[in-house]
Amino acid sequence: MKLRVPFYYDQFHCITSECKDNCCVGGWEIDIDDDTYNYYMSLEGELGDRIREAITKSEDGSNCFKLIDGHCGLLDDCGLCTIHKELGAEHLSVVCDQFPRYSEYYGEIKESGIGLACEEAERIIFSENKTFTTVLKPCDEEYSEDDEYDSVYAVKIFKARDEIFRILDMTEMSINEKLVVILKFCASMQEYINDDDFDGLKEYVNAFGRSDIEHILMEMNDESESDEFDDIDVQECIRSIMYAYEDMEVLNTRWEQMLADMAEIFHDNMDNEQYQEMEDEFMTAMLEREYEYRNFITYLVFRYFAKSVYDYDVVGKAKMFITNYLMLRQMDMLVWYKKHKKFTFDDRIDTAHIFSRQVEYSEDNMEALYESFLFDDVFETNNLCKLLWIDSTAL
Numbered sequence: 001m002k003l004r005v006p007f008y009y010d011q012f013h014c015i016t017s018e019c020k021d022n023c024c025v026g027g028w029e030i031d032i033d034d035d036t037y038n039y040y041m042s043l044e045g046e047l048g049d050r051i052r053e054a055i056t057k058s059e060d061g062s063n064c065f066k067l068i069d070g071h072c073g074l075l076d077d078c079g080l081c082t083i084h085k086e087l088g089a090e091h092l093s094v095v096c097d098q099f100p101r102y103s104e105y106y107g108e109i110k111e112s113g114i115g116l117a118c119e120e121a122e123r124i125i126f127s128e129n130k131t132f133t134t135v136l137k138p139c140d141e142e143y144s145e146d147d148e149y150d151s152v153y154a155v156k157i158f159k160a161r162d163e164i165f166r167i168l169d170m171t172e173m174s175i176n177e178k179l180v181v182i183l184k185f186c187a188s189m190q191e192y193i194n195d196d197d198f199d200g201l202k203e204y205v206n207a208f209g210r211s212d213i214e215h216i217l218m219e220m221n222d223e224s225e226s227d228e229f230d231d232i233d234v235q236e237c238i239r240s241i242m243y244a245y246e247d248m249e250v251l252n253t254r255w256e257q258m259l260a261d262m263a264e265i266f267h268d269n270m271d272n273e274q275y276q277e278m279e280d281e282f283m284t285a286m287l288e289r290e291y292e293y294r295n296f297i298t299y300l301v302f303r304y305f306a307k308s309v310y311d312y313d314v315v316g317k318a319k320m321f322i323t324n325y326l327m328l329r330q331m332d333m334l335v336w337y338k339k340h341k342k343f344t345f346d347d348r349i350d351t352a353h354i355f356s357r358q359v360e361y362s363e364d365n366m367e368a369l370y371e372s373f374l375f376d377d378v379f380e381t382n383n384l385c386k387l388l389w390i391d392s393t394a395l
Contacts (some may be wrong), residue, residue: 001108001109001110001139001140001141001142001143002108002109002110002136002137002138002139003109003110003111003112003136003137003138003139004109004110004111004112004134004135004136004137005111005112005113005134005135005137006113006114006132006133006134006135006299006302007132007133007134007135008114008124008125008128009112009113009114009135011124012100012101012114012120012121012124013120014120029058029064029067030064030065030067030072030093030095030096031058031062031063031064031093031095032055032062032063032064032065032093032095033093033094033095034063036091036092036093036094037055037063037093039091040052040055047082047086047087050074050082051074051082051083053073054066054072054073054074081096083096084096099115099118100114100115100116100117100118100121101113101114101115102114102115102303104306104307105146106149106154106158106306106309107143107146107149107151107154108143110139110141111302111306113299113302113303115303115356115360115361116296116299116352116353116355116356116360117353117356117357117360117361118353119349119353122348122349122352122353122356123349125295125296125299126292126295126296126345126348126349126352127345128295129291131169132165132168132169132295132298132302134302148310149309149310150309152198153198153309154306154309156198156201156202156205157305157306157308157309157314158306159205159206160185160186160189160205160305160314161301161302161305161306163185163205163208164182164185164301164305165298165301167181167182167185167213168182168294168297168298168301169294170213173217174290175290175293175294175297175325176388176389176391177217177388177389178294179297179318179321179322179325179388180216180217180220180385180388180389181213181216181217182318182321183315183318183319183322183381183384183385183388184216184381184385185208185212185216185318186314186315186317186318187315187318187381188204189201189204189205189314189315190313190314190315192204193312193314220385220389223386224386224389224390228386229386229389229390232383232386232387232390233272234272234275234276234279234387234390234391235266235267235270235272235275235276236272237378237383237387238266238267238326238330238387239263239267240376240378241323241326241327241378241379242259242262242263242267242327242330243376244323244368244369244372244376244379245259245327245359245369246259246263247368247372248358248359248362248364248365248368248369249362249364249365250358251357251358251361251362251365252354252357252358254354255354255355255357255358258331258334258354261334261338262330262331262334265334265337266278266330266333266334278333278337279333279391281341282332282333282336282337282341285336285341285343286332286343289348292348293325293328293329296324296325296328296352297321297325300320300321300324301317301321304317304320304321305317313370315381316370316373319373319379319381319384320366320369320370320373322384322388323369323379323384324355324359327355327359328351328352328355331351331354331355332347332348332351335347335350335351
């Protein structure tokens with residue numbers, strides 16, 4: 001086995017009690033794996049009794065730690081973990097030991113990264129304006145054959161992902177233009193996949209290059225100068241996208257309040273012209289920090305795109321990158337507006353944290369988002385491309 005990680009992976013170290021909203025204090029359900037649970041049950045003495053007293057059952061019947069006002073009951077007065085302090089990191093549950101790290105397996109490759117639900121991970125991911133690269137290193141795990149893994153098909157998916165990384169790193173295009181190209185690229189891939197034409201898929205992915213990118217951009221520009229885009233209203237489209245996120249199970253009251261504020265301020269109380277002027281001003285203010293959105297999308301691409309090796313939903317991943325980007329940008333604009341048109345790096349960490357906890361860290365919410373792509377016209381490939389193109393950041 002080999003381990004593939006983002007270049008920044010080894011920079012992460014838990015900041016423990018300095019973290020404002022981590023897995024120990026943020027109201028998270030902290031699951032305990034069976035091996036660790038059995039170890040805790042075998043512990044003798046006062047510490048063993050205290051740990052067992054702190055364990056309960058979740059709604060699905062699995063073992064987890066009790067929460068006291070959203071905090072793990074095993075934190076000491078300094079906010080530090082009693083188990084880690086008294087027994088060592090080797091006796092933490094898998095969740096406690098690994099968070100915010102995540103892993104996926106693709107044949108003989110294990111991919112791991114750090115997730116945006118952790119503020120220290122966010123600081124690392126958003127802080128550097130540099131080309132995204134990965135590092136391949138030895139992995140001490142034994143390879144276990146997976147019948148669902150198609151290694152021949154996977155080569156095409158990873159080749160496509162490398163192309164997406166290359167597109168995101170092109171400085172001559174805006175974020176919106178890059179996303180148009182990525183969506184068109186993935187939509188064409190999806191057609192080959194749906195037709196079971198995997199030889200055609202291989203040829204298309206291997207041949208895709210700068211001339212194809214230029215063709216997509218020229219085609220979009222020609223369409224924009226015709227009447228093809230007359231039915232697209234940016235403000236109305238963003239509001240329609242928001243509905244999919246409003247339908248999610250609410251995991252964080254701050255998320256719920258931000259959605260309500262965005263709907264009221266940007267959609268109920270602004271006409272289209274006012275909204276467009278506000279967005280133009282915000283994106284102008286953020287121009288030197290546009291790389292933060294690129295880093296966000298790159299993070300999503302690394303974490304989620306290769307999952308299409310198993311579910312074959314390439315275009316769904318591309319749509320998710322786009323709608324998540326648009327939603328995060330709306331949240332940023334809300335904070336900027338309410339803070340008298342100022343948006344600090346701490347604000348960036350905060351909004352990404354709220355977004356990730358609500359959307360990424362709920363399988364049900366992610367599934368609901370993918371499902372919404374199937375039923376609402378705003379999520380059709382051509383409509384998303386038109387929205388991105390006429391949106392102020394692409395002009």
